[in-house]
Amino acid sequence: MRIRASLATATVSGAVALTSLVAPAAHAADNPAGTAAKLAAAPSVAAVPADDVQGDTKITKVTVNAGTDLVVGVGKKSFTIYVTANDPSGIYTAGAFLWHGTTLDGDNPDVDGVLATDQDATCDKWSATAATCKITITVDPTSDLYDSSLNGRWNVAAWAVGNDSDYIQKNTYKNHWVKRAxxxxxxxxxxxxxxxxxxxxxxxxxxxxxxxxxxxxxxxxxxxxxxxxxxxxxxxxxxxxxxxxxxxxxxxxxxxxxxxxxxxxxxxxxxxxxxxxxxxxxxx
Known part of the structure; x- marks a missing residue:
């Protein structure tokens, strides 16, 4: 995700801090790709170091996998997340990802799974103040879902950035079910x-x-x-x-x-x- 310069410093520092704190919980020995590596690589994660809001940007809707359970077998599975947001100056971009654990906040975040993308969102700016952004994520069970215990309820983190550099970040905007086929x-x-x-x-x-x-x-x-x-x-x-x-x-x-x-x-x-x-x- 390419965000404005006024957010760049916060984004980079947030990404580094989050990655370093999550690494011990990533179970690298069990997860060849590494949850920590997934966090570091995904621009979506980098933008969400903690719940935060600046200005009047608002998220009005987040839809994961067309509102249905995300069902994954033993092969790769792609799904989409749509984030709708508004800001008086217009929406620059928005994004989302799924994470499994109890918290992203504090000095000891508990995260053992992340479903994210390393691609920028594509946004349909359907008015001067609002847009819906599409995030496509591909799940690979060999790395992202490295253990069956990851089945069940996941958290959905979402954020949006206005053209005036206002933004909103929510670590848990909603929940979503990720199930074994x-x-x-x-x-x-x-x-x-x-x-x-x-x-x-x-x-x-x-x-x-x-x-x-x-x-x-x-x-x-x-x-x-x-x-x-x-x-x-x-x-x-x-x-x-x-x-x-x-x-x-x-x-x-x-x-x-x-x-x-x-x-x-x-x-x-x-x-x-x-x-x-x-x-x-x-x-x-």
Missing amino acids: AGFSGFDASPEPVSKGRTITVTGTLNRASWTYLKYYGYGSQPVQLQFKKAGASSYSTVKTVTSSSSGYLKTTVTASADGTWRFHYAGNSTSSVADAYDYVDVR
Whole structure:
């Protein structure tokens, strides 16, 4: 981010101070890229040494990943943050990043994860006083999400700078959920076709991404709904709830009554995403 000269000194000193203080909590041995290095490289982080405001710049809205949970598997994932701000002189730039921990303030900040970018924001100045700036961030689980314990609620830091060098900085403007991707493997409703009144056996395995080992593993002891949508219908109805085994395996039976689609639906939780698997069965 390129900011005006009047903010340059504060920005640089804030970045250096924040980086040096966060480094001990970055778990460099576990995180090859280093959370501290991410903090140092990101111009977004450099602008937010602490909550601060100068003048009448205001942030009016921050939207992360279109308002939905950020779900990451074992590969890279890009998402966007939009920061809307206003200032009587107009908005020069704005930005945001996500951080995991308890505080960025004080002499001992507690930060063990950062999702940020090293690219400048692009701003749509839709009036003389207001603008919406877009920040694109790419998450790499091999470095940014180096341990599965980072799943859950993250903090969103945001700031904006006016054309007159006024600015506002918020370490925690809001919170956002970053979750491990969940999914099903081996899902099957059989036999197919099947005679009306006969038994249908539905099986599958619920899996969840491990950021620690960069693999998917069976997710045990989770409630999964078996749902059915009759051919021609517009919605699913829940038939029963099945609990996954310690290895994530699920198996249940139902009676064939009509053509339609069977679905395993996992509603997710505070650390894991929603997941669905489908199979159409012809009943004769």
